[in-house]
Amino acid sequence: MMAIALLLVGLPRQSWASMTNGGEGIGVVDSNAKLIRQVFDSALVSGRAYPMLRDLCKKAGHRLSGSEGAARAVLLMRDYLQGLGLDCVWLQPVMVPRWVRGAAEQGQVLTGDAEPYRLRMLALGGSVGTGPAGIRGEIIEFGTLKELEEADSLQVTGRVVFLNKPFDQRFVSAFGSYGGCIDIRFDGARLAAAKGAVGVLIRSLTHTLDTFPHTGSMQYGNASVKIPAAAVSTVDAEWISKTLLRLKKIGKRPKVEFTTFCLQLPDTLSYNVIGDWYGSDRPRAWMVVGGHLDSWDVGEGAHDDGAGCAHSVEALRLLKAVGYKPKRSMRVVLFMNEENGTRGATEYARWSAASGEKQLIGLESDRGGFAPREFSSEATAERIQGLQPWLKWLEPYGVYAIRKGGSGVDVGFLRPQGTELYGLVPESQRYFDYHHAATDVFESVNRRELELGAASMAALLYLLDQEGPVK
Amino acid sequence: MMAIALLLVGLPRQSWASMTNGGEGIGVVDSNAKLIRQVFDSALVSGRAYPMLRDLCKKAGHRLSGSEGAARAVLLMRDYLQGLGLDCVWLQPVMVPRWVRGAAEQGQVLTGDAEPYRLRMLALGGSVGTGPAGIRGEIIEFGTLKELEEADSLQVTGRVVFLNKPFDQRFVSAFGSYGGCIDIRFDGARLAAAKGAVGVLIRSLTHTLDTFPHTGSMQYGNASVKIPAAAVSTVDAEWISKTLLRLKKIGKRPKVEFTTFCLQLPDTLSYNVIGDWYGSDRPRAWMVVGGHLDSWDVGEGAHDDGAGCAHSVEALRLLKAVGYKPKRSMRVVLFMNEENGTRGATEYARWSAASGEKQLIGLESDRGGFAPREFSSEATAERIQGLQPWLKWLEPYGVYAIRKGGSGVDVGFLRPQGTELYGLVPESQRYFDYHHAATDVFESVNRRELELGAASMAALLYLLDQEGPVK
Numbered sequence: 012m013m014a015i016a017l018l019l020v021g022l023p024r025q026s027w028a029s030m031t032n033g034g035e036g037i038g039v040v041d042s043n044a045k046l047i048r049q050v051f052d053s054a055l056v057s058g059r060a061y062p063m064l065r066d067l068c069k070k071a072g073h074r075l076s077g078s079e080g081a082a083r084a085v086l087l088m089r090d091y092l093q094g095l096g097l098d099c100v101w102l103q104p105v106m107v108p109r110w111v112r113g114a115a116e117q118g119q120v121l122t123g124d125a126e127p128y129r130l131r132m133l134a135l136g137g138s139v140g141t142g143p144a145g146i147r148g149e150i151i152e153f154g155t156l157k158e159l160e161e162a163d164s165l166q167v168t169g170r171v172v173f174l175n176k177p178f179d180q181r182f183v184s185a186f187g188s189y190g191g192c193i194d195i196r197f198d199g200a201r202l203a204a205a206k207g208a209v210g211v212l213i214r215s216l217t218h219t220l221d222t223f224p225h226t227g228s229m230q231y232g233n234a235s236v237k238i239p240a241a242a243v244s245t246v247d248a249e250w251i252s253k254t255l256l257r258l259k260k261i262g263k264r265p266k267v268e269f270t271t272f273c274l275q276l277p278d279t280l281s282y283n284v285i286g287d288w289y290g291s292d293r294p295r296a297w298m299v300v301g302g303h304l305d306s307w308d309v310g311e312g313a314h315d316d317g318a319g320c321a322h323s324v325e326a327l328r329l330l331k332a333v334g335y336k337p338k339r340s341m342r343v344v345l346f347m348n349e350e351n352g353t354r355g356a357t358e359y360a361r362w363s364a365a366s367g368e369k370q371l372i373g374l375e376s377d378r379g380g381f382a383p384r385e386f387s388s389e390a391t392a393e394r395i396q397g398l399q400p401w402l403k404w405l406e407p408y409g410v411y412a413i414r415k416g417g418s419g420v421d422v423g424f425l426r427p428q429g430t431e432l433y434g435l436v437p438e439s440q441r442y443f444d445y446h447h448a449a450t451d452v453f454e455s456v457n458r459r460e461l462e463l464g465a466a467s468m469a470a471l472l473y474l475l476d477q478e479g480p481v482k
Numbered sequence: 483m484m485a486i487a488l489l490l491v492g493l494p495r496q497s498w499a500s501m502t503n504g505g506e507g508i509g510v511v512d513s514n515a516k517l518i519r520q521v522f523d524s525a526l527v528s529g530r531a532y533p534m535l536r537d538l539c540k541k542a543g544h545r546l547s548g549s550e551g552a553a554r555a556v557l558l559m560r561d562y563l564q565g566l567g568l569d570c571v572w573l574q575p576v577m578v579p580r581w582v583r584g585a586a587e588q589g590q591v592l593t594g595d596a597e598p599y600r601l602r603m604l605a606l607g608g609s610v611g612t613g614p615a616g617i618r619g620e621i622i623e624f625g626t627l628k629e630l631e632e633a634d635s636l637q638v639t640g641r642v643v644f645l646n647k648p649f650d651q652r653f654v655s656a657f658g659s660y661g662g663c664i665d666i667r668f669d670g671a672r673l674a675a676a677k678g679a680v681g682v683l684i685r686s687l688t689h690t691l692d693t694f695p696h697t698g699s700m701q702y703g704n705a706s707v708k709i710p711a712a713a714v715s716t717v718d719a720e721w722i723s724k725t726l727l728r729l730k731k732i733g734k735r736p737k738v739e740f741t742t743f744c745l746q747l748p749d750t751l752s753y754n755v756i757g758d759w760y761g762s763d764r765p766r767a768w769m770v771v772g773g774h775l776d777s778w779d780v781g782e783g784a785h786d787d788g789a790g791c792a793h794s795v796e797a798l799r800l801l802k803a804v805g806y807k808p809k810r811s812m813r814v815v816l817f818m819n820e821e822n823g824t825r826g827a828t829e830y831a832r833w834s835a836a837s838g839e840k841q842l843i844g845l846e847s848d849r850g851g852f853a854p855r856e857f858s859s860e861a862t863a864e865r866i867q868g869l870q871p872w873l874k875w876l877e878p879y880g881v882y883a884i885r886k887g888g889s890g891v892d893v894g895f896l897r898p899q900g901t902e903l904y905g906l907v908p909e910s911q912r913y914f915d916y917h918h919a920a921t922d923v924f925e926s927v928n929r930r931e932l933e934l935g936a937a938s939m940a941a942l943l944y945l946l947d948q949e950g951p952v953k
Contacts, residue, residue: 055651180526183879183934218930382909384855384880408654409855409909411882438853438880438909440930459689459911463654 043404046473049333051408051466058462060325063091064318064380068311068453075136075308076348077109077279084304085282088320088345092286095328099289102282105358107348109279110136112308113272116241118212120150121266122254131244132212133224133309134271135196136351137231138240145270146171146210146239152255156194159202168207171267173255174199175214175248178443185218185439186378189446192216193227200240201232211240212267214248216443222246223448226307228351239271283355284345288327290476292338297363298372298472299342299430300326303349303356303421310451314442317453318380318461320345322435325465326472337476339371346421349377353420360424370430372475375419376468379445381437382460383409383467387416389432401474410467435468514875517944520804522879522937529933531796534562535789535851539782539924546607546779547819548580548750555775556753559791559816563757566799570760573753576829578819580750581607583779584743587712589683591621592737593725602715603683604695604780605742606667607822608702609711616741617642617681617710623726627665630673639678642738644726645670646685646719649914656689656910657849660917663687664698671711672703682711683738685719687914693717694919697778699822710742754826755816759798761947763809768834769843769943770813770901771797774820774827774892781922785913788924789851789932791816793906796936797943808947810842817892820848824891831895841901843946846890847939850916851932852908854880857942858887860903872945881938906939 054060071087074080085102092100116134119127134140148171153159155176159167174195178188193216200211215225222244231237243251251265258265284304290296302319306312323343330337347355363370388395398413405413417423418432426432437460445451525531542558545551556573563571587605590598605611619642624630626647630638645666649659664687671682686696693715702708714722722736729736755775761767773790777783794814801808818826834841857876859866869884876882888894889903897903908931916922 051654052652055654180930181523183522183526185930382911384882411855440853440934441928444928457912457915459651459656463911 043474043477046333046335047404047470050329050469050473053329053332054462054466055459058325058465059328060321060461060465061458063324064313064321064456064461065453067317067320068313073308073310073312074304074306075110076107076281076305076351077276078308081281081305081347085284088284088304088324092284092324092343095286095331097286097288097327099287101285103285103358103362105281105283105347105354106278107281107354108352109276110351111274111276113140113274116269116271118241118267118269120251120254121268122258123263128250130247130269131222131224132241132247132269133226134273135213135229135240135242136226136307137229138200138271138273139237140271140273141210141239141269142272143270145268147266147268148209149264150251150255150267152252156198156202159206162206164206167203170208171210171212172199172203172208173212173251175252177214178216178218180218185442188218189216189443196227196242197229200229200238201234204234204236204238208238210238210269213240213242215242215245217245217446217448218443220245220249223450225446225448226309227447241269241271281347283347283359286324286327286343288337288341290337290340294340296339296369296371297342298339298374298475299344299370299422299425300374300468300472301344301346301421302376303347304345305348305350307350307447309447309449310445311453313451313453313456314379314445315447315451316349316377318456318464319376321380321461322376322465322468326468329466329469330473335473339476341472349420353424356421356424360428363425364428370425370428372433373418373422373425373430374433374468374471375422376435376464377419377421378435378439379437379442380456380461380464381439381441383435383437383464385410385412385414385436386471387418387434387436388413389418389426394431401478404474405467405470408463408467408470433471435464437464514945514948517804517806518875518941521800521940521944524800524803525933525937526930529796529936530799531792531932531936532929534795535784535792535927535932536924538788538791539784544779544781544783545775545777546581547578547752547776547822548747549779552752552776552818556755559755559775559795563755563795563814566757566802568757568759568798570758572756574756574829574833575751575753576818576825577749578752578825579823580747581822582745582747584611584745587740587742589712589738589740591722591725592739593729594734599721601718601740602693602695603712603740604697605744606684606700606711606713607697607778608700609671609742609744610708611742611744612681612710612740613743614741616739618737618739619680620735621722621726621738623723627669627673630677633677635677638674641679642681642683643670643674643679644683644722646723648685649687649689651689656913659689660687660914667698667713668700671700671709672705675705675707675709679709681709681740684711684713686713686716688716688917688919689914691716691720694921696917696919697780698918712740712742752818754818754830757795757798757814759808759812761808761811765811767810767840767842768813769810769845769946770815770841770893770896771845771939771943772815772817772892773847774818775816776819776821778821778918780918780920781916782924784922784924784927785850785916786918786922787820787848789927789935790847792851792932793847793936793939797939800937800940801944806944810947812943820891824895827892827895831899834896835899841896841899843904844889844893844896844901845904845906845939845942846893847906847935848890848892849906849910850908850913851927851935852910852912853931854906854908854935854938856881856883856885856907858889858905858907859884860889860897865902872949875945876938876941879934879938879941904942906935908935
């Protein structure tokens with residue numbers, strides 16, 4: 012589009028707006044509608060989430076717990092919060108695990124051809140390394156953990172298990188596809204070791220067919236033997252699978268060899284970064300908004316979860332910028348160590364329970380910096396029903412629903428305190444193009460989509476504070 | 483995200499789905515829900531919109547009316563439609579304007595510094611060229627056409643008018659911002675010439691601050707003098723504006739000189755590409771679905787409007803693939819020349835009115851290949867109210883609303899025939915990052931977002947056919 016003359020003739024000026032998500036006409040004009048309009052105007056014209064995210068991505072960089080990047084991110088975001096004029100900005104100490112990748116992974120498949128096939132791979136977070144000697148073994152493929160568990164140990168012993176479970180594309184929610192596959196990453200090594208495997212390769216958890224490996228956390232549980240585990244790109248996964256089939260026909264089985272140099276160092280000191288904004292009426296009742304400050308050690312953690320940090324900080328900045336004075340106290344918490352330990356969330360939950368101060372609301376953004384669409388809530392069905400009239404204030408901005416659903420990993424630790432939990436739900440289709448991969452960089456985030464997310468968070472916080480009643 | 487263990491513990495498996503747009507649970511399980519689920523499953527697992535769009539973008543390339551790319555696109559899409567097993571595939575001849583850009587634009591601003599500032603620019607579609615001699619003049623800036631119209635001719639005569647009207651970022655709908663600025667592109671040259679200007683530069687119509695110029699149509703109307711018009715990138719627009727201010731302080735005004743080689747050739751033969759699928763009950767009542775096959779002559783016309791073509795063709799393919807037999811006849815029309823003449827839409831409207839066959843429904847996709855969110859409709863408020871119960875079948879797939887609004891430029895020509903008009907409304911935030919620029923390439927489209935759009939189109943066509951009643 013567009014042949015302009017015709018559009019201008021055919022449609023009134025208004026229609027340009029009404030052509031998309033809700034248009035600019037706000038049906039309800041009351042004080043809530045006015046304040047929320049101010050918040051969105053401010054976000055779209057002069058929002059700071061996007062430049063904040065650029066700083067976090069480019070000045071701190073990726074920031075796995077215990078890394079230098081994480082330390083830079085703590086100071087950067089503390090300084091940023093201090094610049095907002097909140098009542099108190101503080102660092103909450105927390106001991107975090109420190110897993111390091113070390114030298115880059117190298118892996119190749121040996122098929123008997125002149126040249127081996129070089130794999131694009133990343134060790135899984137928490138995995139032991141192979142060291143310079145590497146490991147080497149015949150590849151045996153399984154489509155699911157169930158297949159692996161049902162396999163004869165004799166088939167698996169001494170081999171490298173290849174877990175090739177593709178995303179079920181039928182989920183409209185991208186997270187649905189992810190949820191169906193995370194078991195291979197999380198439990199694959201433990202189960203393969205129990206069958207005598209010497210290593211594990213998994214197919215990267217993504218919808219796309221590309222050459223980027225996606226890392227993420229795994230655990231050994233109470234396994235007596237820890238074997239190295241890594242993810243290969245989906246293109247490589249497809250190649251391995253086809254090659255296994257091809258060679259099987261001539262009675263051969265390819266070998267894989269790879270080296271990883273990752274290791275677990277002693278726990279180290281890090282911090283949750285916290286900014287408090289005292290409420291006028293119920294200062295000891297807290298509305299917590301946050302994302303996680305740590306990321307995986309590839310890319311820049313832009314969508315996961317730099318975006319959530321930017322959303323959360325900017326939500327408070329926007330409310331301040333339009334002159335709002337909260338009744339309850341608001342607190343932004345940038346949680347450390349969501350990715351591989353959730354120590355930050357654990358510590359904040361412990362501390363806040365001990366403080367005796369009510370953790371009224373927990374709102375998390377940890378699903379990327381895409382255009383907002385919904386809020387999820389872990390509140391009761393009755394309470395959620397009671398919130399539906401609020402949609403008249405949110406729908407003009409493309410937030411169509413408040414719906415039962417999980418909130419977020421970090422604020423989820425407040426569940427035992429009876430905290431009412433919410434999550435921002437942006438458009439999900441592209442999330443796993445970037446998730447835990449080198450592609451998750453600042454440039455993958457759209458300015459307006461990010462700022463709209465921040466404004467949506469601010470609007471919900473405002474409504475929760477203003478419209479209550481929350482007990 | 484995600485610390486997996488905690489999510490798995492904290493939430494039932496279901497929650498992964500419910501975490502986003504509607505989840506996978508379909509509340510209503512009836513024959514409509516079942517068929518629409520099949521359509522979406524098929525689209526997400528084995529949809530063909532994405533590979534179809536790749537072919538259109540890479541094998542035909544950009545395809546301005548009358549160009550070789552447009553001719554390739556006609557044959558390619560005809561062949562594609564023939565492969566779908568429709569009842570009749572045909573080409574509808576239409577004479578189209580043929581504007582060609584010629585050699586690349588060159589432009590520079592002379593400030594008195596040693597080096598001139600090189601502009602990133604594109605002639606506007608329909609503009610006359612400067613030829614090799616180029617034009618040269620002092621720059622005079624206006625923020626709006628009103629300012630230009632109110633200016634003294636003596637101020638403008640012999641100068642190059644620079645129209646620097648930035649997008650109003652406050653519109654939540656990206657199209658709202660565009661609608662507020664298209665007048666500078668469309669009418670700028672005509673109005674500037676009336677004041678004696680020798681050329682026009684406009685600020686590109688986009689939300690982003692980048693170095694890509696965005697072209698698009700302009701018109702001279704009944705102007706007696708036609709002056710060359712071009713768009714400069716937003717970064718260059720900002721630079722020019724700041725430089726004018728800076729030099730004004732020392733009493734100087736920078737000059738600009740540029741060459742463009744565009745020209746209007748005689749009209750040439752092209753085609754609408756049409757595929758008919760006969761209905762069983764009312765074969766002479768047509769449900770028309772389409773996008774426009776032409777594009778601007780930069781980039782690949784991926785979002786504008788390759789996506790709409792892929793959506794429309796794929797919508798019919800999906801309905802066939804799940805075994806649906808329409809009651810009314812369905813017709814995909816890939817309109818030629820939407821961008822600079824709408825000759826294709828004019829001809830289809832003329833021909834269909836003459837045919838005496840009822841054009842019952844017109845559904846257009848011309849807002850990009852982003853995740854679908856809504857349908858717009860030009861039907862009466864009562865009719866649209868009556869469609870609201872259909873949302874129970876669409877909402878699980880992220881289509882939240884059917885709302886009053888413009889449909890599309892091409893199907894809009896069917897308005898006089900009383901055709902009920904609809905438009906697909908995808909997420910709009912990124913549209914103008916690509917619109918009419920070199921950035922509008924296949925790689926800017928996400929597979930799942932595109933396929934979801936096609937499935938949404940199929941679902942609406944199905945419901946319109948099945949659930950009527952349409953008179």
